[in-house]
Amino acid sequence: MKYIECPTLGRRPYSEFAISGILEPEPSERPDMGAARWAFDRHSVPTVRTEWWYHTPSQLWFKVTRDTGNDRIAEVELAGLMAKENI
Numbered sequence: 001m002k003y004i005e006c007p008t009l010g011r012r013p014y015s016e017f018a019i020s021g022i023l024e025p026e027p028s029e030r031p032d033m034g035a036a037r038w039a040f041d042r043h044s045v046p047t048v049r050t051e052w053w054y055h056t057p058s059q060l061w062f063k064v065t066r067d068t069g070n071d072r073i074a075e076v077e078l079a080g081l082m083a084k085e086n087i
Contacts, residue, residue: 008078009058020052023063048074 002014046069053064053076065075 004053004064004073004076006055006062006076006078008060009055012055016055016057017062018054018056019064020054020061023050023052046070052079 003011004014004017006012046067048065048067050063050065053062054060055062061079063075063077063079064073066073
């Protein structure tokens with residue numbers, strides 16, 4: 001089983017999380033790339049990217065930076081107001 005080290009929850013199994021999307025600029029913010037190419041490239045090239053992950057038991061959101069080539073997590077950060085309040 002794979003695990004993720006959360007700053008607020010400790011070591012948790014991947015199965016407790018749902019990946020909800022990529023945190024990256026939309027095509028309108030990428031003048032060097034059209035929308036069709038952006039949609040293709042963002043899913044087909046191994047890269048390091050930041051994603052929204054949802055922890056279902058605690059109902060907390062995290063920003064997870066992950067290398068899609070080897071599926072290794074580089075950083076996990078609590079997202080939203082709770083992170084600012086140090087909860």
